[in-house]
Amino acid sequence: MIEKETILSKTYRLTEPWKIGIEAIERELKEGDVLVQPTLASICHADLRYYTGQRRPEALQKKLPMALLHESIGTVIKSRHNDRQVGDRVVIVPNVPGSLLERRDVHDVTASYNEENYSRDNVFLGSGYDGAAQEHLVLPAACTVVVPNDVPDEIAVLAELCTVSNQAIQRAGITGDQEHVAVFGDGPVGFITAALLHYVYGVSSERLHAFGAVEEKIASFTFAKRHLVQSYDFSKEPLVDAVFECTGGRFSESAANQAIDLVKREGNVVLMGVTEDKVPLNTRDILEKGIRLVGSSRSSVGDFQTVVEGLRNKDFQHALSALVPDEFHTITCADDLMNALNETAAHKAWKKTFVTFTW
Secondary structure, three states: OOOEEEEEEEEEEEEEOOEEEEEEEEEEEEOOEEEEEEEEEEOOHHHHHHHOOOOOHHHHHHHOOEEOOOEEEEEEEEEOOOOOOOOOEEEEOOEEOHHHHHOOOOOOOOOOHHHHHOOOOOEEEOOOEOOOOEOOEEEEHHHEEEOOOOOOHHHHOOHHHHHHHHHHHHHOOOOOOOOOEEEEOOOHHHHHHHHHHHHOOOOOHHHEEEEEOOHHHHOOOOOOEEEEOOOOOOOOOOOEEEEEEOOOHHHHHHHHHHHHHHEEEEEEEEEOOOOOOOOOOOHHHHHHHOOEEEEOOOOOHHHHHHHHHHOOOHHHHHHHHHHOOOOOEEEOOHHHHHHHHHHHHHHOOOOOOEEEEOO
16 A cells, blocks of 8 residues: 655745745645645635735745635545545535644534634645645645535535534524524625524524625625724624624724624624724623624634535525626636736725636
């Protein structure tokens, strides 16, 4: 039995902000691994923060050079695991537990969130570890989830973003039976979180509240009650059992503190929006109301399994199709990928940016 095999991978690596080059890098395919050829990926704000140099200088120095992209799907072209077959269409799980890096044949998908997400031994694709912008991606088989035939590529590639929302929902203890829930943020993260709450967790439109700052964006949340933060009276009686803050950036402060105003006593506020700045919070009301404050930005293999099954829901697919761009970027060289990233950074449209690879 061959213990390992060396694979050469054409890799698009970010070497410094605004600059991507091509490297041929040797990868080791071991027992328990699969070799995946990425076919379709979605550009994330995290990719843009690296590409445009908006991460702290010490983070860039530590993590570059690396291949970007972690929201992706691909095709298995070689398998060293019995559960994956050549030709399988798979969602790529970017969070790779350290236990899998050491022992490819053993992994418990029911492992705790702490073990899956916050172990120092873990790696994350496109964040200090080469992501999906490469021809031959070697992964433990457990870090792939087979896509059902009734889930199209353009929906499947949104799975990773959905899993981040799924774990946040799980950590807030949402069952969908009776809770009143609010989502802050009218971008893709807020939209997906709200859609998942409604279509997968069963939070009815009457009990689901979406808050945003742009009327045209919040209008897309047709499955929820919609509110503009500029005109909503947050001094009213607390409304909801849980709030998901999905704004990030310079709006994190206002959204997080409005969430504290809005949530009931002993409610949950889950922070999902990312900002490089420190954010002052109304700690007096957090203490006064006994609010549970949770940070959540990653997901585990179990979340991918839940989400991929949920994506079979045709109504959920229809809702998510609002994020699918009218045109995809075809990537045949480093300049193509830089052009896609440049355009996304310049315009930051509400819809996602998709890139298809031609290897």
